Every structure is written in C-alpha cells, then in structure tokens.
Amino acid sequence: MARIEERLVTLLEPAVSALGFELWGVEFVRAGKHSTLRVYIDHANGISVDDCADVSHQVSALLDVEDPINTEYYLEVSSPGMERPFFSAAQMQDYLGETAAVELTVAQQNKRKFKGVIKAVDGTQVEFEVDGEPMKVSYSAVKKAHLVPQFN
Structure with missing residues (x-):
C-alpha cells in the first residue's frame, strides 16, 4: 500500500468503525484535477446506498478538517463488491x-499477471495454485489483487 493510502x-x-462498518481499503488514483479517492466499506449484512452516503458525509467532513490530500479529488464510497x-x-x-486475479510488481515464475486459487495465507505470504x-x-510483491467471482 502506498504511503498516502496508509x-x-x-x-x-x-x-468508519464508529459508524459500524469495516474499512476494507482505500485507493487514491492520481489523475490531476480528476483524481479519485475510493473508500471501500464492508459489513456482515452488506452495504446499502444509504450506508455509503452516511460514511461519505462523515469521511468528507474529516478530510475537510485534516486535509491530507493536497490536490483536487473526487470521493467515492462503496462496498468492495463481488470482485473485491x-x-x-x-x-x-x-x-x-x-x-484471485493478481498482478505482481516483478514477475515470479515467469508470471507477472495470473489467476490462481488462494491455497494458504501465512502472515504476509500467500500461496496460490496457478495452472496446477x-x-x-x-x-509486498503484489501490485493489485482482486477476487474473481465464480458463477455456477
């Protein structure tokens, strides 16, 4: 995770916790005047549009006071969704x-992008099954990773 996101x-x-939600993650996508701050929230009972609005109001007020980002940006609050x-x-x-679909910062086993089954997690180590x-x-070598939903 980049320093600003941390x-x-x-x-x-x-x-976010005070409102009863889990802060799943934060992404800051730099694009000049069109930068976007994405705040992902989660809850065992799911997330509604009203939940996102409540968190957005709280987060927006906090960001206005603390002002941690020195450029213009759009604030988006959402659930992590099916492709979390x-x-x-x-x-x-x-x-x-x-x-999971994974993109690494540097290729490993001749793969930089791959889809693999999550087999085990041990601290910061993740074991996948990729092509058997x-x-x-x-x-720390993961640039991006997200769940790949399975439909039966």
Missing part, C-alpha cells in the same frame, strides 16, 4: 479456495 487508512478507520480488491494478505484468509502448480508470493 495515512488515509489510519485517519479514516476510527470514523484485496489490500492485505490477511483479507485473503477468508477466501481460501477462491480464485503451487506459487508462493510475498504480499
């Missing part, structure tokens, strides 16, 4: 046996 998680987590992005190895623990072969990855 600071934002530290800043926003107490406010992963922000840590620990988040993958609940999805053992599920498929095991592949261990340190989460």
